[in-house]
Amino acid sequence: MNMNRVNNFVHYCARASHTVGIIPTCQWIFGTVQYNLNFSSPRFVRVWPRFLDHPVKLRARTSDPFVFRQIMIENEYAPLGDLKISSILDLGANIGLSSAWFLNRFPNVRVFAVEADADNYTVCSENLAPYRERAQVVRGAAWSRHATLVLRWKSCAANIHVHERGTEDVNEVCVEAWDIANLIRLSGFERVDLVKIDVEGVELEIFRSNIDNWLPFVRNLCIELHSQACRDTFFAALSSYEYQHLKSGELDICMNLRPKNDPQGAVHLAN
Template identity: 35%
Template sequence: MARPYTLRSPYARYPLTCRPGTSDLYAFWQIFVECEYACLDDCVNPNLIIDCGANVGFSSAYFLSRFPQTAVIAVEPEPGNFGMLEINLRPYGSRAQLVKSAVWSHPTELVISREPYRDGREWSTQVRECRSGETADLRAVDIGTLLDRSGHRTISILKVDVERAEAEIFSRNYESWIERVDAIVIELHDEECTRIFHRAIATLPFELSRSGELTVCKKRSERIETDRAGPLV
């Protein structure tokens, strides 16, 4: 197996490690070349970012570099991805809290699905609830629990890219925490996920926009109009 290699970006404070022959390079391209999360650069002094579906840590590294005072909770279920997440976020120290789990509507036992989804590559890993007689791969965590454990009152940015698990997250048990979120950036994977998500936020004061594959939801009072930040110096 070919050895991992190092990637650098002016939008990442530290070098990043990529596995050859995986989806890692495509994720790097989306985040650091296409800059799809630049849609959040006008968020004002975010304190807490929760990265649901953190993959190998590129999105978290972008947030930690762009917002030097923020704390990030990065949640990723797939063991290989999580190993890379640890490598890529280690330079950020205690600002990055890593959680080897999957976000769900409630704490429950999950397995990593062996059925291929989308392109079947590393960034397309799905989870599902255990069936009778199955051994769990991990225990799910819900967003309310992550927020309560963080010591913060609100989530400044909630990033969600969880390969259809958003349908579960926003279908129930979201009422206790969703009003405590200032901005949501989410990839909605099909019409059902889109319907469930929009129903969950229907009564909340979010302004909606698009950034590539992402749906961006911001409360008007939580942002200022600025040009996108330039490279780190």
Template identity: 30%
Template sequence: MGTVSARAIVFTRPQPLACNQGLCLRCGMLEQLELGRWWKAVKAFGLGQGTSAYFFLALPRLSRFAGRKAKPMRIPSVPHPIWLRPATTDWYVMEQIFIDQGFSLSRWPGHERAIRSNYDRMLERGQIPVILDCGAHIGLAALWFAQRFLRARIFAVEPAQDNFELLRQNVSSHPNITPIHAAIWDRDTRVDLVNPDGEPWAWAARESGSGEVQTVTVRDLLQREPNGLPLIVKIDIEGGEIELFRSNVEWIEQTPLIVFELHDWQGGWRGAGHSVFSRLSTHPRDYMQRADNMFSFAHSLAQMN
């Protein structure tokens, strides 16, 4: 057996791999394209429409000159195109509602049956179930509710003008959805809009006697359907829940389901959550959470079933 010279074996300290600049750029691009969202869209919509929906998100990221002009997109559950603005948060709102099913009650079958029974009972008595979408953005939640409660009257309230124009376009094929350009509030006044982040879903209202936008109250909206009764009130108003729940809250006891998103995370120690729960807690209700949304079911639903 031969011998190996010690001089033939050289031990060196391992050197870190040099960064391949092209590989790093490709990795950054892949991360930016969020391929996991493609797979979610495919599972929800099928390969063809899921991929098409994903390209609506991904393609603008490959261009430095992507504009924000609204474009149509098709998803299986809506019989007409929905209009979204590329390179904005519109796609993520669509994802939350139609891919993640953010307003679905299917996780809580007993509560879902109670809401459906209440809806059917209203119709049997000749009454109109009313759904309020407060902070309707571009109308996607209103479309989702309209698909599941075909005979409900839906009032979709949105204060930001650009969002409202898309809202009106998206719900134009649904006569049971009424778009309203206003801010939901506890009283009749005017507000100014602020949006420090610049994203379409982040408009907040601040009360001002000479403000740019008129307010509307829950009571006002319910009175627009003389033979109507509240079924669902959905609230996503970027901290405006403090003012909404400040006064004139008799509608809470009348409403079987209130869905809301809290905004204490915005900071300022304003007590948005306290404003909501201090009012809701005066009536027995069940609370369930799905993603960012809290679902508050009135116990009167259980007594009816």
């Protein structure tokens, strides 16, 4: 049994080396060991996959190496690679690894990344800074309307939950939230070629109301659904749309969205 695990690990590392390079694989292994053995020196590891124009920073004792594995090694976003994409909303950007993947896969794309957690936001801003005007990072959250939300951390920095602020929350960590229609306006995009959503269950709130204010202006969706209730609400919201659906790892991808009663879609976001 142990030998099987060793063999599987060796094969996985060989696959990783082929995908991201030998040195980045060693750096990723080191970051994973840091997480599993709970030691924190050095505090950061810079990893430079062969297909990125710039390295990315991963933090010690966080879920960053796990997220790196999903995006950079297991290539979860690969099914999007053949689409024509020039504008992306990255909701739940974490430390910017998905945005970095998009910026390198689509040379002309502009990314508007939204991240609620202050530490994640800081690293995300650093990881995306080399892409200059092609990437804009905003500290905030996606919601069904404009609101002030309270942050809750569960297992790690990648597992952040939010809820609306109450009178008892005066000393809690808060963040401003917007509905997606307003995030599209903030981004300056007239239409959005891809909305990527990984918001730890908040998709339930996002997709249960006000979707007609923004969904007609989105061509493709890529989402991680965190419960059966989220899945049911999401696909119910898309019931009046046609699209091509596929799974990639933990992601549900809905491509070529178009309203059933208006195949061409709208042209301008309503004021």
